[in-house]
Amino acid sequence: MKVWLGVLASTLILWQSASALPQIQSWTTDDGTRVYFAPSDELAMVDVAISLDAGSERDGSLAGLSTLTHSLLDKGAANMDADAIAARFEDVGAQYGTSVSLDRSMITLRSLSDETLFQSAVDTLLKVIAKPSFPQRDFEREKNRLLIAIQNGQQNPSDIISKAFYAAIYEKHPYAQSGQGSAESVQTIQRSDIEDFYQQYFIANTAVVAIVGDLTRDQAEQLATNISQALASGQPIPKDMLVADSTPKSKQEHIVFPSQQAHVRIGQLGVARGDPDYFSLYVGNHVLGGGGFTSRLVEEVRSKRGLSYSVYSYFMPLQQPGPFMIGLQTRADQAQQALQVCLDVLDKYQSEGPSEAELELSKRNIISGFPLRIDSNRDVLGYLSMIGYYQLPLSYLADFSAKIEAVSVEDVRQAFRKHIDLDSLVTVIVGNEAAAK
Amino acid sequence: MMKFIVAANVALIAVLSIANATAQVSTHILDNGLKVIVKEDHRAPVVTSQVWYKVGSAQEYGGITGVSHILEHMMFKGTPSYPAGQFSEILARVGARDNAFTGKDYTAYFQVMAVSHLETSFQLESDRMAHLTLDAAEFAKEIEVVKEERRLRTEDNPNALTYEQFMATAFNSSAYHNPIVGWMNDLDNMQVEDLSLWYQRYYAPNNATLVVVGDVDPKQVFSLAEQYYGQLPAREVNYHKPRIEAPQVGQRRVEIKAVARLPYLLMGYKVPVLNTIEDRSEAYALAVLAGILDGGRSSRLSKYLVREQEIAASSGAGYSLYAAQDSLFLFDGTPRSGTSVDQLQAAIEVQIEQLKNELVSVAELQRVKAQVVASETYQLDSVQRQAYILGSLETVGLGWQSMQHYSREINKVDADAVRAVARKYLISDKQTIAVLTPVGEQSELAKNER
Numbered sequence: 030m031k032v033w034l035g036v037l038a039s040t041l042i043l044w045q046s047a048s049a050l051p052q053i054q055s056w057t058t059d060d061g062t063r064v065y066f067a068p069s070d071e072l073a074m075v076d077v078a079i080s081l082d083a084g085s086e087r088d089g090s091l092a093g094l095s096t097l098t099h100s101l102l103d104k105g106a107a108n109m110d111a112d113a114i115a116a117r118f119e120d121v122g123a124q125y126g127t128s129v130s131l132d133r134s135m136i137t138l139r140s141l142s143d144e145t146l147f148q149s150a151v152d153t154l155l156k157v158i159a160k161p162s163f164p165q166r167d168f169e170r171e172k173n174r175l176l177i178a179i180q181n182g183q184q185n186p187s188d189i190i191s192k193a194f195y196a197a198i199y200e201k202h203p204y205a206q207s208g209q210g211s212a213e214s215v216q217t218i219q220r221s222d223i224e225d226f227y228q229q230y231f232i233a234n235t236a237v238v239a240i241v242g243d244l245t246r247d248q249a250e251q252l253a254t255n256i257s258q259a260l261a262s263g264q265p266i267p268k269d270m271l272v273a274d275s276t277p278k279s280k281q282e283h284i285v286f287p288s289q290q291a292h293v294r295i296g297q298l299g300v301a302r303g304d305p306d307y308f309s310l311y312v313g314n315h316v317l318g319g320g321g322f323t324s325r326l327v328e329e330v331r332s333k334r335g336l337s338y339s340v341y342s343y344f345m346p347l348q349q350p351g352p353f354m355i356g357l358q359t360r361a362d363q364a365q366q367a368l369q370v371c372l373d374v375l376d377k378y379q380s381e382g383p384s385e386a387e388l389e390l391s392k393r394n395i396i397s398g399f400p401l402r403i404d405s406n407r408d409v410l411g412y413l414s415m416i417g418y419y420q421l422p423l424s425y426l427a428d429f430s431a432k433i434e435a436v437s438v439e440d441v442r443q444a445f446r447k448h449i450d451l452d453s454l455v456t457v458i459v460g461n462e463a464a465a466k
Numbered sequence: 467m468m469k470f471i472v473a474a475n476v477a478l479i480a481v482l483s484i485a486n487a488t489a490q491v492s493t494h495i496l497d498n499g500l501k502v503i504v505k506e507d508h509r510a511p512v513v514t515s516q517v518w519y520k521v522g523s524a525q526e527y528g529g530i531t532g533v534s535h536i537l538e539h540m541m542f543k544g545t546p547s548y549p550a551g552q553f554s555e556i557l558a559r560v561g562a563r564d565n566a567f568t569g570k571d572y573t574a575y576f577q578v579m580a581v582s583h584l585e586t587s588f589q590l591e592s593d594r595m596a597h598l599t600l601d602a603a604e605f606a607k608e609i610e611v612v613k614e615e616r617r618l619r620t621e622d623n624p625n626a627l628t629y630e631q632f633m634a635t636a637f638n639s640s641a642y643h644n645p646i647v648g649w650m651n652d653l654d655n656m657q658v659e660d661l662s663l664w665y666q667r668y669y670a671p672n673n674a675t676l677v678v679v680g681d682v683d684p685k686q687v688f689s690l691a692e693q694y695y696g697q698l699p700a701r702e703v704n705y706h707k708p709r710i711e712a713p714q715v716g717q718r719r720v721e722i723k724a725v726a727r728l729p730y731l732l733m734g735y736k737v738p739v740l741n742t743i744e745d746r747s748e749a750y751a752l753a754v755l756a757g758i759l760d761g762g763r764s765s766r767l768s769k770y771l772v773r774e775q776e777i778a779a780s781s782g783a784g785y786s787l788y789a790a791q792d793s794l795f796l797f798d799g800t801p802r803s804g805t806s807v808d809q810l811q812a813a814i815e816v817q818i819e820q821l822k823n824e825l826v827s828v829a830e831l832q833r834v835k836a837q838v839v840a841s842e843t844y845q846l847d848s849v850q851r852q853a854y855i856l857g858s859l860e861t862v863g864l865g866w867q868s869m870q871h872y873s874r875e876i877n878k879v880d881a882d883a884v885r886a887v888a889r890k891y892l893i894s895d896k897q898t899i900a901v902l903t904p905v906g907e908q909s910e911l912a913k914n915e916r
Contacts, residue, residue: 049510049511071509072509072846072847074843074844103763111763111773112764112769112773115762115763115764115768116764116829116833118762118763119761119763119764119833119836119837120829120832120836121836121840122837122839122840122841123840124840124844139844140840141843167773170772170773170776170802173776173802173803174779174802177728177800177802177803178779180727180728181727181800183727184624184725184726184727184728184904185622185623186622288621288622288725289617289621289622290614290617290618290621290622320558321554321558322551322554322558323554323555323558331611332551332607333607334607335606335607335609335610335611335614336610336614337611337614338611338612338614338615338618339618358614358617359614360613360617390555390558390559393558393559393560393561394558394560394561395561396561397559397560397561397562397583398561398562398563398579398580399561399580400510400580401512401561401563401578401579401580403510404509404510405509405510405847405848406847407847407848
């Protein structure tokens with residue numbers, strides 16, 4: 030009995046690990062759109078995400094342009110107005126949305142997979158991406174709403190510091206601009222700018238489609254083909270490249286704001302997607318400030334001193350080097366103390382690296398927790414979009430645990446020394462005068 | 467031990483899940499009164515385990531507001547078997563995500579993890595159900611963390627500050643009057659002894675529900691629950707005194723001045739909830755009414771107030787039929803530039819009048835129902851979400867089965883029922899209005915605040 034159980038268990042473990050990973054199928058449509066499909070028939074639903082090379086870094090001098098363009102897609106298309114489009118999605122229980130980040134934008138659709146309902150939802154989606162009409166009145170209204178959203182951000186210290194931090198570390202590069210834009214930049218956007226932006230960046234040959242859910246391969250192929258045909262083919266436009274030498278050396282900025290807490294952010298440029306040191310930095314940062322209660326920053330700032338409710342650090346890899354940052358919030362008169370604790374932790378970590386035990390704990394946490402990263406269709410959709418857009422290997426998820434396991438203390442130490450320069454840290458504080466003392 | 471049991475059952479479970487697409491819910495009550503609810507979801511080799519205690523800010527009285535929430539924080543600060551730091555480290559090692567949340571009617575703790583580590587969760591969670599240390603030195607640091615949380619979420623967030631004052635105005639004798647995080651004064655004067663008393667009163671297996679959702683066999687979960695939670699003694703929990711809100715007899719209005727850029731309007735009507743209502747179909751009709759007003763971009767507030775009249779930059783409505791006590795049918799909104807809060811309020815009230823006078827269209831009603839049906843499938847994409855619904859329903863006294871009735875009951879609602887609840891409940895004598903008036907950063911208020 031014992032032997033039998035043992036054999037069964039090991040067979041099952043194989044079966045389990047094979048089935049736990051989404052089976053990713055990938056192809057390119059005739060129009061050049063790359064497609065990533067993970068079939069999953071357990072729930073009668075489908076998730077679709079279209080990633081476009083139309084992130085806010087494409088805004089140029091009109092910061093907010095991508096955000097405004099995306100908010101207008103469903104405000105008029107083919108011969109439907111905003112009311113008709115919203116009703117057509119919602120009549121079949123579908124959920125349509127858009128999001129804009131620095132590198133890319135996403136248009137998402139979640140629908141039941143029932144054929145009639147799904148076809149109706151997809152039909153509306155195709156019209157929205159193929160024939161948006163950007164009606165003048167909707168343009169004026171959405172512009173006004175974006176200006177209000179910007180004002181809303183200005184009464185929120187965490188929004189203020191986020192914008193200030195990116196501006197401080199990226200200076201002239203497009204990553205410096207907020208996706209919302211500023212009151213000044215949004216005011217100057219004209220309806221024709223929206224049309225131009227759509228023409229230039231909503232193109233099939235740079236689009237990436239991710240599909241997860243209850244579709245056959247044939248259905249997924251048809252869907253992807255329809256999406257890529259709905260987009261025009263166009264000329265990919267080169268991006269503004271980040272010149273590493275032009276990034277700032279150490280600087281401190283204090284933005285006076287009448288909040289009770291001061292928000293503090295420390296950081297600099299980190300690494301790009303696909304950087305060979307990424308996994309060393311990822312695991313290393315888990316020990317530093319990415320691993321919650323077992324991380325050094327939480328231990329020193331929150332658990333030992335009660336200075337902050339939240340304190341964290343992370344690398345955000347982008348197409349070009351993304352930021353590395355540490356963040357926290359604390360009562361204004363404690364800001365300098367908390368800042369110093371973080372700098373001391375970083376300084377010590379930079380010179381010594383993690384202990385073997387700390388590294389091991391982080392590796393166990395990341396590897397044992399791996400199934401949680403892909404336990405829902407929504408999670409898998411996110412990974413497919415990321416793998417597709419950044420052209421990471423299809424085996425990214427399959428390789429993930431081995432890459433984490435391979436990281437050594439020395440790898441972390443070297444990677445932190447190579448990528449974090451303690452002499453060029455940028456510090457931003459948002460808070461009242463007490464935060465400066 | 468658990469690892470083996472789970473592995474041996476995997477094949478069987480895989481077959482079952484294909485045969486039985488609609489997940490089963492199984493329940494079992496241990497001898498000490500702990501109710502265990504298990505929902506199978508075999509899509510991924512993961513599980514979530516949640517323990518829900520029937521205590522929240524609604525049990526708190528003057529002077530100790532926020533005690534449920536601080537106790538939740540202190541639950542991570544150690545027991546004799548697992549001293550401070552051990553709890554988080556053990557769970558980190560097995561890759562679990564763990565956290566907790568406190569509401570008006572509950573305090574809940576959860577772990578999500580690979581299914582083979584469920585036993586670790588039970589071991590730690592059952593231990594802290596009965597053996598919390600509540601060390602004074604740890605408390606002294608943690609209360610500062612909680613004050614920082616309050617500053618972050620409330621003091622420096624004008625809309626949240628408005629909501630806090632709004633609730634304190636709408637509710638007098640019910641403890642829905644108090645913020646979940648507690649008033650700053652009470653946090654300043656909180657003692658670790660207040661937490662001990664709270665822990666003694668409410669943290670008992672017979673005052674809790676264990677909810678497990680994921681790739682598990684219910685029988686195995688029940689026996690594991692027996693093994694760990696079954697050892698804890700039941701204790702008498704009889705401190706609960708009903709605190710029914712005194713009837714509201716006229717409109718209430720409150721103004722909040724804060725450093726802000728944008729005005730904000732909150733409006734609420736006292737309404738019963740599923741738990742308190744005489745005719746339950748009315749609660750479902752109120753939920754449909756909320757959907758007509760704010761169920762997506764096609765709903766009335768978006769269509770008329772945002773797009774057609776261009777009065778609101780944003781506007782919403784909501785009704786939580788699963789609260790334990792009478793609650794509020796809520797409206798909120800930010801006027802667009804050039805429009806006042808008063809105009810926005812008037813425009814919302816025109817919408818309300820229309821709902822009282824005219825029947826909603828068949829198309830609108832169908833749309834709300836289609837969205838409800840679809841979201842029942844969508845929510846199956848998250849084990850956490852499923853467990854949350856089961857746990858909250860059970861904890862407020864409705865029973866987890868209410869979840870299964872939801873779309874059926876919503877489907878029964880017709881246009882007459884929607885109009886009837888609008889007429890009955892959305893009346894000005896039961897209305898509370900809160901308005902955020904922004905003041906500049908250089909104003910006297912801003913100086914005095916510090």
